[in-house]
Amino acid sequence: MNDPKTALGRKILGLKRANGLTWAEIAARIGMSPVWTCALCMGQMSAEPAQAKGIAELLGLDEEEAALLCEIPYRGAQPMPPTDPLIYRFYELILVYGTSWKEMIQEEFGDGIMSAIDFDMALERQPDQKGDRVKITLSGKFLPYKRY
Amino acid sequence: MNDPKTALGRKILGLKRANGLTWAEIAARIGMSPVWTCALCMGQMSAEPAQAKGIAELLGLDEEEAALLCEIPYRGAQPMPPTDPLIYRFYELILVYGTSWKEMIQEEFGDGIMSAIDFDMALERQPDQKGDRVKITLSGKFLPYKRY
Amino acid sequence: MNDPKTALGRKILGLKRANGLTWAEIAARIGMSPVWTCALCMGQMSAEPAQAKGIAELLGLDEEEAALLCEIPYRGAQPMPPTDPLIYRFYELILVYGTSWKEMIQEEFGDGIMSAIDFDMALERQPDQKGDRVKITLSGKFLPYKRY
Amino acid sequence: MNDPKTALGRKILGLKRANGLTWAEIAARIGMSPVWTCALCMGQMSAEPAQAKGIAELLGLDEEEAALLCEIPYRGAQPMPPTDPLIYRFYELILVYGTSWKEMIQEEFGDGIMSAIDFDMALERQPDQKGDRVKITLSGKFLPYKRY
Amino acid sequence: MNDPKTALGRKILGLKRANGLTWAEIAARIGMSPVWTCALCMGQMSAEPAQAKGIAELLGLDEEEAALLCEIPYRGAQPMPPTDPLIYRFYELILVYGTSWKEMIQEEFGDGIMSAIDFDMALERQPDQKGDRVKITLSGKFLPYKRY
Amino acid sequence: MNDPKTALGRKILGLKRANGLTWAEIAARIGMSPVWTCALCMGQMSAEPAQAKGIAELLGLDEEEAALLCEIPYRGAQPMPPTDPLIYRFYELILVYGTSWKEMIQEEFGDGIMSAIDFDMALERQPDQKGDRVKITLSGKFLPYKRY
Amino acid sequence: MNDPKTALGRKILGLKRANGLTWAEIAARIGMSPVWTCALCMGQMSAEPAQAKGIAELLGLDEEEAALLCEIPYRGAQPMPPTDPLIYRFYELILVYGTSWKEMIQEEFGDGIMSAIDFDMALERQPDQKGDRVKITLSGKFLPYKRY
Amino acid sequence: MNDPKTALGRKILGLKRANGLTWAEIAARIGMSPVWTCALCMGQMSAEPAQAKGIAELLGLDEEEAALLCEIPYRGAQPMPPTDPLIYRFYELILVYGTSWKEMIQEEFGDGIMSAIDFDMALERQPDQKGDRVKITLSGKFLPYKRY
Amino acid sequence: MNDPKTALGRKILGLKRANGLTWAEIAARIGMSPVWTCALCMGQMSAEPAQAKGIAELLGLDEEEAALLCEIPYRGAQPMPPTDPLIYRFYELILVYGTSWKEMIQEEFGDGIMSAIDFDMALERQPDQKGDRVKITLSGKFLPYKRY
Amino acid sequence: MNDPKTALGRKILGLKRANGLTWAEIAARIGMSPVWTCALCMGQMSAEPAQAKGIAELLGLDEEEAALLCEIPYRGAQPMPPTDPLIYRFYELILVYGTSWKEMIQEEFGDGIMSAIDFDMALERQPDQKGDRVKITLSGKFLPYKRY
Known part of the structure; x- marks a missing residue:
């Protein structure tokens, strides 16, 4: 069931390129962080309606596509072990x-x-x-194993 | 060929517990970071002789064990996909x-x-x-794909 | 690193049988639930010292074995897909x-x-x-995906 | 042969969303439990004709789709190990x-x-x-291994 | 945990050969069927004490081995896909x-x-x-999927 | 190359349902056993022309489909390990x-x-x-390993 | 259960080398073909007592080892896909x-x-x-699929 | 990239059947062996233009299909382990x-x-x-491991 | 997301054949090495716009295809272990x-x-x-493991 | 059967380190290339007796170990996919x-x-x-696919 969201991701990559946008700019439009916004567009997160609307307006997506951004994905489309060197x-x-x-x-x-x-992350260039x-x-809440 | 280094790692875990040491304390002894020092002791990194000597003196390892810390490991003992929830x-x-x-x-x-x-990392508690x-x-040097 | 805890589990199964004990009785000795106590003895949980001491006294384990009950396991020794029909x-x-x-x-x-x-569970006979x-x-805390 | 039933499941998810229905409401329509009804709609169970008819009327499915709900599935469409974190x-x-x-x-x-x-289950919110x-x-009949 | 029962199976195969016994003869000694008796000896079934005693007496096993026959196995030692042509x-x-x-x-x-x-089976020579x-x-009880 | 025969199998299942036929009835039409006939229709066996013709007439298949029943399949479409509980x-x-x-x-x-x-089998209901x-x-010819 | 026969195979390879024997010479001693004799010694075939005795006398094996040659192996010790280039x-x-x-x-x-x-094979040098x-x-009996 | 050649193979199998040809007859047309010709048609070998033309004329293939016979395949379409019993x-x-x-x-x-x-093979019926x-x-050139 | 670039690779192979070009000739057109140019066309590298334009003009690709040559691939379309003998x-x-x-x-x-x-390679015929x-x-920069 | 040769490799690595030798020096002793000599010592090649003798004398191996260097290995001890980053x-x-x-x-x-x-290779430092x-x-003989 992941497919429509992944396909939308490919379309968004194309629109992003065509409009010369960065993830930071798309994220700023909806007041979220660039990483989460990118993960949302790649089909791995679910948006709230206002967030989806913001992205749809910026990129010219239709209502069905905005709704798709709100759907909760079946996560994990990445092949394992990853074949791409970066991943x-x-x-x-x-x-x-x-x-x-x-x-x-x-x-x-x-x-x-x-x-x-309960996790968030950021990615930046470190001049050297x-x-x-x-x-x-990376920042994730520590969850202690329950003893019961 | 990873085995002797992994076995040494298990011994070090025991000595660390018996002596009430932390990774930070072991690392401080050799002037390195706690994560790298931990990875070294777990058998995934290679030390320079002075570093190995420092750890050996602190924990009471013999010369052969110190030399083992200097050997370059066949890395990657971790089963994949990981069965341990933390990993x-x-x-x-x-x-x-x-x-x-x-x-x-x-x-x-x-x-x-x-x-x-060409990578380093640090791990810390973030009060919340x-x-x-x-x-x-995590910090790794960016390596551009060569075009030739 | 799971091995010593799994081996201890096999020894405990033998002692439990020899002493005619149930998981409920072992659990009662340390004031914990039977499922968690069983998982602890099978090498998949870590005990606090007092709990380990209680089990050690009941079953006649030595100090090293009690300490082993307190160690945090590399979890997940179960082969997958399970070959045993019950599992x-x-x-x-x-x-x-x-x-x-x-x-x-x-x-x-x-x-x-x-x-x-953050999970607990119970298992019981349901007459029919x-x-x-x-x-x-089964009871686990719901964790909402963070949007950031 | 699982495909048509899985595809119908995706269509039902859309209709459920469009009509603002819950699994409990769909289940109540046919006098069954929410979990079983959900599993039926996801293509993993087979309905009796009256049950299929009830769901078809509620959601506006045609006769062929109602018949598909009655077909016995080739169960097990879920990828293993699951890539989705919830599963x-x-x-x-x-x-x-x-x-x-x-x-x-x-x-x-x-x-x-x-x-x-010979199994049934229920799922509920536990305020905390x-x-x-x-x-x-979960509740499943105990089946003793036959000795013969 | 399957190992001791499998090892006992190998020992029983040797004793069976040394004593010139057939599975039918061993089975007759305890009033069970040859297939089940063979599966028990191969470490895949659990005996009742009287059955284990019968086999132990016939083959000269000690008490610990008889007890091992009564233990419930972690079933499924057979490699898959089978490499042996018969299997x-x-x-x-x-x-x-x-x-x-x-x-x-x-x-x-x-x-x-x-x-x-809830299954039993028999194996015989069919002259031709x-x-x-x-x-x-093969004979197994039909179990209908519960609708609930 | 299995696909066309498997696809024909799905069509036959539909026609069988629509015509209210049983495997025994289809088998009787061509004088063969129900199991073999079912396996043939599921795309795992090859028919002789007369047998294919009999089935084609009974179910209303065209000549190309009858010819497909005669083709020798690339056997083994079943996923392994089976995900369907019955299989x-x-x-x-x-x-x-x-x-x-x-x-x-x-x-x-x-x-x-x-x-x-050189194998045949039958399947029946055993009242209990x-x-x-x-x-x-199941009945299969015993084939001794050749010593040469 | 393959292990003892495979281990015997390793011992036979050593004895063969030490005695400067060829598979053809070992085979001639028992009147069988070199390929089958080699497969027997490698632990993949079972001998008749007279054949085992002939090999045992030639190579100096004891009675238990001769008996092991007669045992039917759990065949298939070869890792797949083969890692050795020849295989x-x-x-x-x-x-x-x-x-x-x-x-x-x-x-x-x-x-x-x-x-x-019901298969035999031969291997020879073809001057070129x-x-x-x-x-x-390779020569194997053709076995027609039974239609029943 | 194997697909077009494999698809052509399926078409050739149909034409071969329709024309009542054998592999030997097709092979004779181009002066090659039946096994190689069959492997070529199944998409696992590459033909020289004259060979491709001969087959194209015999079976009525067009120029693009003849050219496809000349293309070097990405070999190895066979699933492993093979699911078909013959293979x-x-x-x-x-x-x-x-x-x-x-x-x-x-x-x-x-x-x-x-x-x-550097390999060839032949397949024939051996009356018995x-x-x-x-x-x-099978006949393949022996290639000695180079020592350098 | 590799698909469009791989599909373009197939098209380029056809155009290369139709125009009787070599990788060396295509590479010369853009001033790059033959291996890199081939990898680019096979969909495993990303071009700079001028390079893509050069190839597009030489082979008659449209603008969208030239842009596709510039996109960074999800690398690694090769099945592993490779089924093709050359690979x-x-x-x-x-x-x-x-x-x-x-x-x-x-x-x-x-x-x-x-x-x-940071790697380059060359491939040539060595007369013998x-x-x-x-x-x-092959030539790749040596990267020392960072000690930190 | 690879094990003794791999174990000898580990011993040789230790002796090489203890004696402060390089692969080039060991190779020079027997007049072979460093890569082949290293592969031989790692248990992946077979030596001629004189070569084995040369290495044995240099490193102080006994006769049995020299003979082991001459044995043809079951090649391919490397786990795949490789877990070590270098490999x-x-x-x-x-x-x-x-x-x-x-x-x-x-x-x-x-x-x-x-x-x-029919392959050889060399490895060197390229100052930059x-x-x-x-x-x-790498240099390997081109082997054309035989057409027959």
């Missing part, structure tokens, strides 16, 4: 750092996890003389 | 955000990737009234 | 009811998930003339 | 609790399984000050 | 006849399944001039 | 009984297999007070 | 010629298969100016 | 004989492989009183 | 040489990798009396 | 360049492959102001 590098981070994340989060917080639902860097900041 | 949540982030990371990094930097080798959060900061 | 039936429920759970939870709560961490039934009650 | 959490419960379910059911009932066929909870009640 | 042929029958079994059982019984739990045949008779 | 139960039987079938057939016949090609049973009889 | 080339032949074998055998024989049980060739001759 | 038997031969082929070829030729590229046999002769 | 041989090189590459690169450079992004050879030269 | 990059090259290699080799040579058996590069040169 694969994040998969590789899990292979290399998975156990370290576990040990460090548990040392600090005890038994539990970092939520991927030896070559600019991609800086990603 | 799985990062896998889920790829499923949900993979295409957004691609679109956003490429919008900002053009065709290329974020390096997972609704429940403290895990904050993770 | 497979739960897998089959996902195949048949997965989309229905999604539609019903989202109708009631909006975009989000049922937590498997046509054959007694297994009744399982 | 994945149930998969994770098997990873974590699979062996505990086995030990507890067998302690109480002996060698056998909980039926996933710290955040409402999803409560799911 | 693979049954897998091939599913590939070829799976949809036919579904259509024929449902034509006769309606929506439901043949139980693999063109070469004797293996005759297998 | 999965047969897969489960292999997991549980695979090694027993091997030991019993070899005890009786020596080193070899039960043919899945505790609930009717599905009875399946 | 992989046969896998590649299936990828490339699989459909051609099907069309050609069926053109000649009708609906059925070439038996892999451009480089000697490996010549393999 | 699966060859896969089973690898499972059973893979290690024997390796040991025998290496005994005769040293370290290297049988080429699957107990049932005719399929005889397949 | 599989590179996969086999990893199986055989993977650990050697690791040991040799690390001996020379220390802990790090050869970049597949015993048969011409394919010579491939 | 994975080569896998990624296949994902990105696989189809380009195919098109370019075929343009130059026609239908066939680059041999991975922007960071030194790894240069790998």
Whole structure:
């Protein structure tokens, strides 16, 4: 059931290119962050009606498409393991750092996890003389395992 | 060939617990960051001799074990997809955000990737009234795809 | 790193049988629920020291084994798809009811998930003339997807 | 052969949204439970003609679509492991609790399984000050392994 | 946890060979059918104490081994797809006849399944001039899908 | 290349339903067994021209469709592991009984297999007070492994 | 259960090398073909007692090892897809010629298969100016699909 | 990119049947062997223009289809493991004989492989009183592993 | 999202054939290397507008197709393991040489990798009396693992 | 059967480190190339007796270990997809360049492959102001697909 939202994503990418817009500009139109707005347009998030309306007006989507932005997706269209090198590098981070994340989060917080639902993130350019860097900041609520 | 380094990691976890040490304290001993130090001890990084010596002295490892810390690992002992919920949540982030990371990094930097080798990260507690959060900061050099 | 906890689980199953104990009786000893206590003993949960001590005294475990009960497991030793018919039936429920759970939870709560961490459950015998039934009650906190 | 029933499911989701109906209201129309009715509409159950007729009248389906509701599905359209986070959490419960379910059911009932066929379930909102909870009640007939 | 029962199975195969016994003879000793008795010895079924005692006496097993016969197995040690040609042929029958079994059982019984739990089977030699045949008779209770 | 025969199978299922026919009735028309006839119609067997003609006349298929019934299929359209519970139960039987079938057939016949090609089967209702049973009889020629 | 026979195979390879024997010489000792004898020694076939005795005498195996040669193996220890290039080339032949074998055998024989049980083969050096060739001759009984 | 060649293969199978041709007759028309000609038509080989023209004239293909016969395929359309029993038997031969082929070829030729590229094969009927046999002769150049 | 670029690749292959062009000639038109130009046309690289324009003019592509050449691909359309023998041989090189590459690169450079992004390659014919050879030269920047 | 050769490889790595040797030095001792010598020591090639003797003398291996160097390996111990980032990059090259290699080799040579058996390679440091590069040169004999 993910298909219509993913197809809309492809259409939005085209409109974004044609209109010379950035994710930051689209996000500013609805008062949300660029990452979430991008994920919404790629078909992985659900918008509230006002947000969908804002995007639809900016990009020239019709009402059915705006409604589609509000639908909750069947998430996870990304093939695994990722075949695209950019996306694969994040998969590789899990292979290399998975156990370290576990040990460090548990040392600090005890038994539990970092939520991927009550979660937000940002992505920015980090200027650097030896070559600019991609800086990603993840923030998820710690959820302790319930003992009952 | 990963096995001896992973086994050493299990021993270090025990010594760390027995000595009441934190990753930050172990890291401070060798002047490195806690995440890298943890990854080193979990068998996923290679140390320089002085770093290995510092950890060996702190934890009471013998020379052979110190040398093992210097060996370059066959990385990636983590089972995929991860069965542990804490580690799985990062896998889920790829499923949900993979295409957004691609679109956003490429919008900002053009065709290329974020390096997972010229890479560093930090992990900290983010106090929050609704429940403290895990904050993770990733930083990788942007590598443009060569056109030749 | 799951192995020692799983091995301890096998030992506990033997001691439980030898002592004619039920999960309810072991759970009562530490004031916890039978399901959680069983999951703890099977190596999938972490105990607080007092809980571990209670179980160790009841079953005759040594201090190292009590400490092992307190360690946080690398969860998920269960092979997938399950080969055991009893466990497979739960897998089959996902195949048949997965989309229905999604539609019903989202109708009631909006975009989000049922937590498997802030979660508890109970299992009981439901007498029935046509054959007694297994009744399982799951309860997980609803976590709304953050929009940011 | 699952396709036509799954496609009908997508159409029903649209009609349900357009008519502002809940699963409880659709279920009430045919005197069945909401979960079963939802599973039927999602293409995973087969209706009796009167039930199909009730749903068809309520939603404006034609006769062929009503007949399709009566057809027995090739069950199991859900991808495994689930990529959607809401559905994945149930998969994770098997990873974590699979062996505990086995030990507890067998302690109480002996060698056998909980039926996933002579099975029913309910799903409800459980109000809670710290955040409402999803409560799911499963009930399946215990089937003892035949010794012959 | 299947291992000790499978290992016992290998030992029983050796004792059976050494004592020149058939499955029919072992089964007769405990008043059960040869197929079930064989499955029990191969570690896939659980015996009642008297049955385990009968087999232990016949084959010279000790008490711990007799108790192991009574333990409920984590079933399903068979690799899939089967690599052994004899076992693979049954897998091939599913590939070829799976949809036919579904259509024929449902034509006769309606929506439901043949139980693999309330199930028994027999295996016999069917003399035939063109070469004797293996005759297998399966019998499982029909379980109708509950509508609720 | 299986597709046209599978698609024809779906059409035949519709015609069978529309005409209120049973597999036994279709089979009787061409003097064959119901199981084989069902497997033929489901696209897993090849008919002789006279048999195809009989079915075509009974159901109103055209000549091209009759010819398609005579074509030898690329067998095995069934997804594995089966996602449909009715078909999965047969897969489960292999997991549980695979090694027993091997030991019993070899005890009786020596080193070899039960043919899945020189093979026939029947399926019938077995009345039973505790609930009717599905009875399946398989018969395959024993093929001894050639020693050369 | 394949392990002891495979382990014996490794021992036989060592003895064969130490004694400077060829498969043809070992085969001649028991009056069988080199391929079958090799497959027997590699743990994939079962010998008659006299054959096992002949090999045991030639290579200096003890009685238990001779008996092991007579046991029927759980066949199929070869990993798939093959990682060894020599064995992989046969896998590649299936990828490339699989459909051609099907069309050609069926053109000649009708609906059925070439038996892999009532089967024999030979392997020889084919001198050739451009480089000697490996010549393999397979012969399997044609088994027609039974229509019933 | 395999698709157009595979689709052409299906068309050729239909024309071959309609014209009552055999692979031997088609092969004779272009002076090649039946197996290679069949593999070419099934989309797994590439023809020289004159060969393609010969087949096109015989079967009534147009110029574009003749050109398609000359294109080099992306080989390997066969699903693995094979689901069709005829093709699966060859896969089973690898499972059973893979290690024997390796040991025998290496005994005769040293370290290297049988080429699957500089390779030819033939397939014929082998009359036999107990049932005719399929005889397949494979011949591939031995390629020694280069030491450098 | 790879599809339109892959489809364009198929079209370009046809135009290249129809115009009797080589990759070297197409590459020369835009002043780039043949390998990169080929990878671009196969949909795995992104062009700068002038490069896309050059190719479009040479081959007669329209503006939309030229723009498609500039889009950054979701890389990795190649099935794995490769089914085509030419491509599989590179996969086999990893199986055989993977650990050697690791040991040799690390001996020379220390802990790090050869970049597949800051990477270029060339492919040429190497005349040889015993048969011409394919010579491939890979060059990737060494990236040292950051210690932080 | 790969295990003893892989284990010897681990021992050789230790001896190489202890003796401060490079692959070039070990290779020079036996007059072979460094890459082949490294692959031999890692257990993926077979040596001639004189070569094995040279390595054994240099590193202090015993006769049995020298003999092991001469044994032909069951090649391919590398896990796939590779989990180690250094080795994975080569896998990624296949994902990105696989189809380009195919098109370019075929343009130059026609239908066939680059041999991975009649194959050699070299690896060297390529000084570069922007960071030194790894240069790998592969050379394999072109093998044309036989038409017969």
